[in-house]
Amino acid sequence: MLAFLVSNCLGLLFLLLNDYQGANTHRQLLESPTQPPSVYRFDNPLQAYRILTYLDTYQSPRNNTFLEQISYIEPYRSFHLGLTVDNLYCYKHRLYFVHDPEIIFGQPKIFTDYNSSSLLRKSVVPEIGIDVQTNIHLDMDFNSKFGHNFDINMDVSHFFSGGLYTARKIGKQFSCLTQASNQIPGNRIIQNKEFFARALFEYRESLGSKPLCKEDLKYFPKIWSLKDKDQCSSFFEEINKDEYQQLKQEKGSIYSKIPEGKEDVIPLGDKEEETIRSALKNGEYCGYLMHRFLVQKDLPASLLLNHSEFRIRVYLLIASTNPLIAYYHDGFIISNPQNNKQGTQAHSTKTMEELQTYLLENKITKNRNWINTYLRFELKKVLVHLVRMIQAPLVKISTLYELQSVDFMLDDKLNLWFLEADAFPELEGTTGREKQFFTDMLKDHFEIVTGLLRSRTKRIIQYINRITKEKKIWEENEEIFFDNFLQIKEEFQEVIKNSFESEFEPRSLNGFSKIVDETVNGTARYNGLLQEGCIENLN
Secondary structure, X not given: OHHHHHHHHHHHHHHHHHHHHOHHHHHHHHHOOOOOOEOOEOOOXXXXXXXXXXXXXXXXXXXXXXXXXXXXXXXXXXXXXXXXOOOOHHHHHHHHHHHOOHHHHOOOEEEEOXXXXXXXXXXXXXXXXXXXXXXXXXXXXXXXXXXXOEOOOOOOOEEEOOOHHHOOOEOOOEOOOOOEEEOOOOOHHHXXXXXXXXXXXXXXXHOOOOHHHHHHHHHOOOEEEOOOHHHHHHHHHHHOOHHHHHHHHHHOOOEEEEEOOOOOOEEOOXXXXXXXXXXXXXXXXXXXXXXXXXXXXXXXXXXXXXXXXXXXXXXXXXXXXXXXEEEEEEEEEEEOOEEOOOOXXXXXEEOHHHHHHHHHHOOOOOOOOHHHHHHHHHHHHHHHHXXXXXXXXXXXXXXEEEEEEEEEEEEOOOOEEEEEEEOOOOOOOOOHXXXXXXXXXXXXXXXXXXXXXXXHHHHHHHHHHHHHHOOOEEEEOXXXXXXXXXXXXXXXXXXXXXXXXXXXXXXXXXXXXXXXXXXXXXXXXXXXXXXXXXXXXXX
């Protein structure tokens, strides 16, 4: 029955593809003789298509844990940039791909919805590949945007969009097995303070009593959601300690509350604290009464840079979630906005090296290599824990990746503190230096995700060719038969897990440095950033 459905689906696709690209062209494509064997070509494209129809089946990315439920958004918008809703798109892309794998191994063919004036479209895509659908962008006219007027090209290799995953289904309507797409469903955990508070709390608990790991979490300010029973109880345990009363006498308020859905921070003074204690009966009513706000421990005084507060912004590339592979990239030192001569808000940026110079000139440190020996190492280590912390709700599909910005501050004792992460970072520069930085970083990130895509695709081609030669699969009357389907399906799932084939490794000059790679074991999994005693808890 399954073979019959596949055969009929294939026939329907032929008709659709004829309409899409012209009957004569596709008839020649489908009836072309078998192409010469190659690591980058299927021995029998049409048979490979039929085999992949069995092995590459659609599965909803949604899972069942609490964090996954609150963090994953089902595609919900029918109208999105005028794109059609095509449940057969991945079948069409697969049929195109098996006959022309060069769409993956040649110039990247990139679909993006960024505006034509964006740095991505003006400076990045033209240098590395082809902008396949220039008519699609956020500034489209109303009639074009709110309709179903445009099919996504079948030869797309990469998607770089601002939110396509909220409008179209991964693995069915875009982001097929031999494509790569930015934005990972589940990333709301990094945007929402309540979700993040839960993730941080559960991560702390999961580390148990391992001091080497828990010491690394000192960079994350403690935060509790009082509507969660366990977090609420933990908060009252904290404020019922004698040390808390002593600290409060010395410093005054040391906690702040954040109302749900707001960014405003309100100092938790005696009156507010008494209200919370009374309402929740000093913690006895935790889990019964829903106090819908967060409480966060206050940060120490910020180090000043030329009399202004500043933040350190770096970049985290989650290159794969299946398995987890992540990279660090330097960013900027960003001074808080100040009024310029025109009365408008402007910020200034410096490099890490310029921060090092400032610290030396102002005698804040004597270590001439402090940026390398301390700051970069600690930033990378914090990002390792951050990506581990948010890993659970991130959808585990090989086609997905994400580029995030992560902000930190330094206190006046040069201690590092995590501030926030952004799954939708700004990728435009205002100065020539900033524009060049983002251009180079985006090109480097494309090199990494393209390397993983090509590696995965090469393994798929080699695997299908091999099991066909070994007679583990055969075809009769256009029907596919498997010697041991469950074993082949299991092997295929290993084949499509991300890892680099040697010829597709990133250049040594790539600006990203790897910080997590679950394809290796021991301290190398975290690039030597975590001690072995901590790793035991993380594996």
